[in-house]
Amino acid sequence: MRLLLLADTHVPKRAKVLPVEVWEQVDAADVVVHAGDWVTPDLLDELEQRAAQLVAVWGNNDGPELRRRLPEVARVELDGMRWGVVHETGAKQRREERMRAAYPDLDVLVFGHSHIPWDTEHEGLRLLNPGSPTDRRRQPYCTYLTCTVAGGALSEVTLHRIGA
Structure with missing residues (x-):
C-alpha cells in the first residue's frame, strides 16, 4: 500500500494550486493523508474526487466548513498498522513522550x-511530519512524504523536496 503524506498546503493563501509533482503522487497513492491547514475547502473537494482514499483533519487555519467536514483527529487502520492524524502536537521538546502518552494505541x-x-520513533510510535509542499517557511525546500505499508510494517519513508 503506497501512501502520500501532506500537511500545510495553505491553498490558495500560500500557493494557487498544489504542484504538478504532488498531483502525480496523489494519482499513484493508495491512500492520501492530509494533516490540516487546507485554508479553503476547494482542495479538499479535489482530493476527495481524485484520491483513491483520503484520511484528513482540519488545522488551525481552517474555517467552519472544513471543521464541519473533517475531524480534529483521524484514526485509520492501514494494512495492520494503526494510524492517527492530527494537525498540532505542540512544542518539539518532549514531543515523542507527549504523543506516546496521548495516543497509546497508535503505531x-x-x-x-x-x-x-519530522521523522522519529519513540516506544513504538513513529511520528511523521511531511512539511509543506507549498510553503517552506524557514526550510530550504517545500516537502512531502511518501511511504509504503505492507504486512503491518512501514517502509520506504521518503522525504521529497520540491524544486531540489
Missing part, C-alpha cells in the same frame, strides 16, 4: 503545523 502519528519535516 504511526502524522502531524503538521510547523512546516518542518
